[in-house]
Amino acid sequence: MNADLGAPRELTGLQRRRALYQPVLPPCIQGTRITMEFGDSTTTIDPKCADIIAQAFPHTFGQKLVHFLGPSMMVPVPDAQVKREQPPLRVGVVFSGRQSPGGHNVIWGTYDALKAQNPCNVLLGFVGGTEGLFAKKTLEITDDVLLSYRNQGGFDLLGRTVDRIRTAEQVNAAMSTCCDLNLDGLIIIGGLTSNSDAAQLAETFAERNSKTKVVGVPVTLNGDLKNQFVETTVGFDTVCKVNSQLISNVCLDAVSAGKYYYFVRLMGGKASHVALECALQSHPNMVILGEEVALSKLTLMEITNKICDGVEARAAEGKHHGVLLIPEGLIESIPEMYALMQLLLHQESDNSAQLSQIDTEQLLAHLVQAEMNKRMKEGKYKGRKFSPVCHFFGCQARGSVPSKFDCDYAYAMVSVRRHLRGPGAVPVGKPVIHPSPIDLKGKSYEVLREKASSFLLDDFYSTPGGIQFEGPGADTKPITLTIEEQDYLGDIKILQDYLDKLRILLKPGCSREILRAAISSIESANDVLKVMSVPLNAELPLYNFN
């Protein structure tokens, strides 16, 4: 384990200015008096999984959703009822997953929240990730410790190691650490695997009557731990911004020289959120999302041919260059490749380790080149010789200084509780959290599809530039979030407003005609909703390459 973890370090000018930035909290968790109300019980997205999950998590499944109330919605509470003297809390925090920008701010936000509540509260960081947790190796978080890690990238305040809390031995070690240190809470910062482990650990701790509450915080660049209540994961914004900057640089390079096709593979795990967001930011000529390949059950040869058709269409317009985005998860979405991978690759700590080993971009570049040469020989393709160049954008984005969005989001993340999502069951063994895929019926994907043909042919490249921390561009959010954010909570608000209006209109005393019209409309709405609640199996057309 690295001896320098958590050590103070010298910051550059930009880092020092970033360290002075105070993240902005949402109004509902500002101040020391936070009011919340309990909502419905949590459930799984796919109702078919609810029973399985309820059986596997008897102590933790179905807890109430917590809703933090904004200042305007707070009911005045007599002073006597406000708990003034809460006993000091002891909380532990561990990095258990691949580094993602903003991870340090989760710790900082937790620390500030704990200290604001009671200066005697203690936050202990486990040094060296899960290994530190098992070995009870701690560093008490203080203002001094945080000094050079506020709003900074990396996970080097505490480091990380094996990212697993799964075997009986590991679970027992974690349990005995929490018990020995008398922890009220354990915060596990990580991605899909770590949050699955956190859910399992919470259940085990609850079953064994441990007083330590386990909370998982979704910190991963993949953006694949999202649902109606969690907009995105910590780090997704930064990584997409850095990648989009680099992709747009490659686009400008491609169009300037006019000779090469760039095959750019992006990190992001099994789901293709990073590729979708980067495509919307940088407008490359083509992007192949794993989700659409899975839906259309495309073979490797079909994908190759789609790309070649795109290259031909561009050549017909005198363009012999292009940029193609490939999510690392694509390979898993191709049925024939998935079978092969299962045979050839070792099972790693989680899928992303496995995925990043496969040079999908090189495989595709090779296949496309072979097919283009064949088409040229047969006289079908009359353009220039096809020249591919491959890139993999991996950890050069992951260690970035976090964007303002990620700084704010991570700092406030302490309030997000681990909760189960679905489809969350695998047929054999323990349930794990599955990556949330791109919603192919959602607005972001619709925007991409609308622009696909322009992206392919018009070199409609967009240059977002690097992450800016000052000036007008500093506050931009991910495009997919901006497109989607009205989708759920916003729509629920709109619906509730309509229902309120109906209630006012339809009080006793309203005319029979109005009442009949209302009953008829609402009956019809009910019928439509009943039909729509049955899962659709209709296949969506593939994102149109040409």
Added chain:
Amino acid sequence: MNADLGAPRELTGLQRRRALYQPVLPPCIQGTRITMEFGDSTTTIDPKCADIIAQAFPHTFGQKLVHFLGPSMMVPVPDAQVKREQPPLRVGVVFSGRQSPGGHNVIWGTYDALKAQNPCNVLLGFVGGTEGLFAKKTLEITDDVLLSYRNQGGFDLLGRTVDRIRTAEQVNAAMSTCCDLNLDGLIIIGGLTSNSDAAQLAETFAERNSKTKVVGVPVTLNGDLKNQFVETTVGFDTVCKVNSQLISNVCLDAVSAGKYYYFVRLMGGKASHVALECALQSHPNMVILGEEVALSKLTLMEITNKICDGVEARAAEGKHHGVLLIPEGLIESIPEMYALMQLLLHQESDNSAQLSQIDTEQLLAHLVQAEMNKRMKEGKYKGRKFSPVCHFFGCQARGSVPSKFDCDYAYAMVSVRRHLRGPGAVPVGKPVIHPSPIDLKGKSYEVLREKASSFLLDDFYSTPGGIQFEGPGADTKPITLTIEEQDYLGDIKILQDYLDKLRILLKPGCSREILRAAISSIESANDVLKVMSVPLNAELPLYNFN
């Protein structure tokens, strides 16, 4: 050729703001009245080459250096003497080299300077690089054309193609284009090869009494066209900033996980300027400069062993991760590899094309891994298993939005004249411009050497962040320039001030004692300088890995 070159395009918010930025000109070339004086004749840096160059360039070698005078130094000129009505000029401009951030601003700066002098002046861009020059394919540069290319990256305003003006056929085609279009000047924007070609073309045009004056503008990310009068090349600052951002991200990633050694290869041609600047900005654990390897005549095995010793030293401190920078030119500096390359690789348009094909980082990673495994087996190395990860940072930096420094520098570049430098001769064939190597006796290298052991062991990683366009970080210059800039012109100023003081002190009437002391001191200075002017063959110790 791409039909869309030079077309107007939609800009992002950041690009629009950048497009509004007006580059700052140095005082000496502000306004329409520019005063200059002629200085000494140009010569070669290595006096031994002067004769060869003079023979090869009889019409262009030895022209006077031009010194632009600052406003304070301008002698008032009677209005009558100011040429009011200059005949309209017609100038052509061509991109002839790999894209480098700031290239568009050279065109913009030229355009503004021409139009300020006489609105009837015309600037013609050649579309599609040198192929466009040969085929007389032009686009008249106007405010409208420039609108979406001001302060933007890429070379897509005009594009580029083969980057060569060398064969008799090519030279004749260029000549007939310039003649047909009645050009007073031809500006060739590019790197080493393009500036060699520009020098040769200038000579040929002069020999054939063409009225077209040929000017080369050093625009290349390599930073290898620099000397006492040209601080650096256009694009070097931007590319080093983007690369340093990515390297520092990799450093943070490395220290966070503590398991991997990153071998990062950087573009930059034969010389290692990019690697040196990036090392000073991001503080990786090791960097191997081509120049120091060449000086010490290190073999591949010796380099491998040096790296392995570094890995061992770090393991002894409990560190099993690290970041190593490898300039793409390194491979050419290793004698055994150079011989092998000559056998195996095709000769490309210039060396950098050839160089970027060789995965030096993978070769070194493989050799280091084999040696570490061997040392482990023999019980010499007791650390963890050595795990390398390779990266090549190429065109993802090259297409970046230019930094403020490069915007300003490129916009003012129109005033920089092509001039010959040395050692500029090869034994057989035509003289070409050689890359300016890192000065291993210079201050920048000294700074790197001083910090080498701290870089290696202390994880003294520095995070410059991405390029900022607003706020305090926006105006930073390359570190090597800041370190070096006093070296030449600054020192000449200091020397001249001293000489002025001596002149005032030592007027007739001063005492004999003072006069004797002065003569004795100056005699001694003369002797020292005579000895120092003989080239030193003393070998410098290699940059210390451990």
